[in-house]
Amino acid sequence: MSEIFGIPVPVLAGQLMLGLVNGSFYAMLSLGLAVIFGLLNVINFSHGTMYMMGAYAAWMLMNWLGVGYWWSLAIVPVVMALVGIAVERLFLRWIYHLDHLYGLLLTIGFAWVMEGVYRDQFGSGGQSYPAPDSLAGVTDLGFMILPDYRGWVVLASLGTCFATWYLIERTRLGAYLRAATENPRIVQAFGINVPLMLTLTYGFGIALAGLAGVLAAPVIQVTPLMGSNVIIVVFAVVVIGGLGSILGAIVSGIALGLLEGLTKVLYPEASSTVVFVVMALVLLFKPAGLFGKEE
Amino acid sequence: MAAAEMLRITDLHSFYGESHILHGVDLQVGRGEVVALLGRNGAGRTTLLKSIMGLVGRRTGRIVVNGRETIDMPTHRIAALGLGYCPEERAIFSTLSCEENLMLPPVLRGGGFSVEDVYGMFPNLRERRASQGTRLSGGEQQMLAIGRILRTGAQLLLLDEISEGLAPVIVIALDACIRSLKDRGYTIILVEQNFEFAAGLADRVYVMENGRIAESLRANELEAKAGLVQRYLGV
Numbered sequence: 001m002s003e004i005f006g007i008p009v010p011v012l013a014g015q016l017m018l019g020l021v022n023g024s025f026y027a028m029l030s031l032g033l034a035v036i037f038g039l040l041n042v043i044n045f046s047h048g049t050m051y052m053m054g055a056y057a058a059w060m061l062m063n064w065l066g067v068g069y070w071w072s073l074a075i076v077p078v079v080m081a082l083v084g085i086a087v088e089r090l091f092l093r094w095i096y097h098l099d100h101l102y103g104l105l106l107t108i109g110f111a112w113v114m115e116g117v118y119r120d121q122f123g124s125g126g127q128s129y130p131a132p133d134s135l136a137g138v139t140d141l142g143f144m145i146l147p148d149y150r151g152w153v154v155l156a157s158l159g160t161c162f163a164t165w166y167l168i169e170r171t172r173l174g175a176y177l178r179a180a181t182e183n184p185r186i187v188q189a190f191g192i193n194v195p196l197m198l199t200l201t202y203g204f205g206i207a208l209a210g211l212a213g214v215l216a217a218p219v220i221q222v223t224p225l226m227g228s229n230v231i232i233v234v235f236a237v238v239v240i241g242g243l244g245s246i247l248g249a250i251v252s253g254i255a256l257g258l259l260e261g262l263t264k265v266l267y268p269e270a271s272s273t274v275v276f277v278v279m280a281l282v283l284l285f286k287p288a289g290l291f292g293k294e295e
Numbered sequence: 296m297a298a299a300e301m302l303r304i305t306d307l308h309s310f311y312g313e314s315h316i317l318h319g320v321d322l323q324v325g326r327g328e329v330v331a332l333l334g335r336n337g338a339g340r341t342t343l344l345k346s347i348m349g350l351v352g353r354r355t356g357r358i359v360v361n362g363r364e365t366i367d368m369p370t371h372r373i374a375a376l377g378l379g380y381c382p383e384e385r386a387i388f389s390t391l392s393c394e395e396n397l398m399l400p401p402v403l404r405g406g407g408f409s410v411e412d413v414y415g416m417f418p419n420l421r422e423r424r425a426s427q428g429t430r431l432s433g434g435e436q437q438m439l440a441i442g443r444i445l446r447t448g449a450q451l452l453l454l455d456e457i458s459e460g461l462a463p464v465i466v467i468a469l470d471a472c473i474r475s476l477k478d479r480g481y482t483i484i485l486v487e488q489n490f491e492f493a494a495g496l497a498d499r500v501y502v503m504e505n506g507r508i509a510e511s512l513r514a515n516e517l518e519a520k521a522g523l524v525q526r527y528l529g530v
Contacts, residue, residue: 001523104307114346136426172398175395175398175399176399177386178390178391179390179391179399180389181390182388182389183386185350185370186380186382186386188369188370188371188374188445189348189370189371189374189380189382190371190374190380190399190400190401190402190444191374191375191400191403191447192400192401193369193371193373194370195369195373254375279307
């Protein structure tokens with residue numbers, strides 16, 4: 001019982017746990033991307049940058065204002081939502097009537113500009129952000145030693161994903177969102193302020209990215225490039241799950257994080273490409289994604 | 296007469312991008328009236344309804360709803376004045392159940408149907424309430440598209456081709472539905488291809504051609520001028 005496939009259980013479990021932590025971030029980020037793409041038809045390439053800005057916001061709050069982790073968890077999503085709202089109002093609003101490509105270009109541009117600003121300000125070396133004292137310990141699960149903070153990240157992100165899923169699929173507000181995703185003009189003809197919905201939805205998606213950034217800050221190096229590093233994988237996750245599918249984004253985010261972790265143990269050389277291999281296979285056999293609807 | 300006016304359109308021009316679709320439309324609808332817009336495909340009838348809702352690219356002229364100028368209003372503010380729009384494609388949402396579709400439009404003002412009222416008028420919808428919206432039959436989808444704008448308290452209904460492609464028995468049911476709405480004081484603009492259906496319901500008829508109003512007739516003139524109308528509608 002101490003080895004599986006010739007690998008010590010604690011090693012395997014540890015890597016799977018890391019995979020689950022990464023998967024949690026993939027899920028939260030791809031969820032925001034899916035919601036934004038569904039309603040705004042914008043492929044938000046600046047999503048990773050917003051995640052990075054969320055992590056830095058927590059760092060700045062702590063180092064410049066002495067605001068701790070738990071307060072950051074509440075404040076940063078609100079701040080990032082306001083950033084998102086400003087971006088939507090000032091920039092995205094003007095290009096909805098144009099091809100997808102323009103939204104992609106605009107958000108890439110925004111990502112590069114912000115990355116440049118953060119590199120100028122903080123350098124590319126990276127900052128460290130401590131886990132809160134109450135979660136700094138470890139728990140012995142018998143088969144592995146679990147750092148408490150990692151357990152918390154997985155729980156918090158699963159909770160957030162479930163709450164978002166519930167909001168969209170089971171509430172009246174979510175029904176507006178689903179309907180506006182299908183046919184925004186008719187929803188507006190029912191008297192619903194669709195332009196405001198677009199603004200708030202973008203703000204919400206960015207708040208999720210910011211929240212993921214705060215959750216990630218204690219487990220990774222906070223660097224200006226942390227967003228670019230993760231965003232390509234997250235796009236692959238969205239494609240695998242099915243563009244615009246809420247459940248698909250969550251499930252494939254978690255699953256691919258686990259798969260990456262497993263690959264790190266079994267065949268480390270492939271761990272950074274396995275997601276893209278899966279993406280290629282999915283595109284080959286189910287082009288709409290695992291949870292996407294075929295047109 | 297002025298107090299009883301629900302809608303007055305003056306010199307309306309509408310555009311989709313570079314295409315100029317409506318060329319100076321004038322039209323009045325009194326409160327409680329049923330008015331039919333007849334004409335060939337492409338005459339501009341659907342565009343006229345969309346223009347009233349602010350769903351075209353650009354529009355100029357005047358569109359006064361219940362005494363309020365709406366030409367510069369965004370679509371959702373126009374709807375809030377008490378307009379209910381039932382588009383030609385019905386626009387039933389596939390990601391929503393029948394009942395979610397029905398409950399989707401927010402109540403804009405008092406005096407609308409309750410859900411029970413809607414089910415009373417269209418009993419089929421009650422049986423299909425949990426079904427996915429787009430799994431309903433064509434007739435059921437049409438009933439749903441009409442029923443869901445009755446809940447909002449809208450008093451001016453814009454109904455685009457509601458009899459199109461439906462079995463005669465369904466068309467008869469819709470005829471009864473429109474009559475009952477008229478009895479309740481609703482103001483209705485019908486865009487119709489089906490002359491018989493429209494002529495049986497309308498107090499007045501506008502005939503459109505090439506983005507203009509070509510003829511305006513009272514119901515009692517229709518028989519005498521049937522030949523004229525048929526010429527406009529004939530292919």
